[in-house]
Amino acid sequence: MEGPLSEVPGTGGRLRGSRCADCAVAVYPADPACPRCGGPAEPVVLSATGTLWTWTVQRYAPKSPPYVPPAAGFAPFTVGYVELPEGVRVLARLDIRPEDAEIGMPVTLTAGDGVPRATGAAV
Numbered sequence: 001m002e003g004p005l006s007e008v009p010g011t012g013g014r015l016r017g018s019r020c021a022d023c024a025v026a027v028y029p030a031d032p033a034c035p036r037c038g039g040p041a042e043p044v045v046l047s048a049t050g051t052l053w054t055w056t057v058q059r060y061a062p063k064s065p066p067y068v069p070p071a072a073g074f075a076p077f078t079v080g081y082v083e084l085p086e087g088v089r090v091l092a093r094l095d096i097r098p099e100d101a102e103i104g105m106p107v108t109l110t111a112g113d114g115v116p117r118a119t120g121a122a123v
């Protein structure tokens, strides 16, 4: 799922998706064809901030590969979908503690080490 399009030098760690030239629907990861109408899509650098759409706690190690457990072993982490102004919902690992996570909260999204990461953003 992740590939060279996930992070592009010069985008400041922002995610690169695509936008349909015909119907303007935006997607992440980038797709050369629009999933809605099949039209041609152009690469687009997505917004760095959005809102937390939903979230949960990953309490067991995901399938490996592709998951690479940290050297210290698996530890539960928060994960969720971040909704961007383009209308795209991006699955991201959250650098937010469960007690601090709240649906609708502003978050900053960056292309992480293979997986997008989100942190709480100042309002």
Ligand SMILES: [Zn+2]
Residues within 6 Å of the ligand: 020, 021, 022, 023, 024, 025, 034, 035, 036, 037, 038, 039
């Ligand atoms: Zn389209």
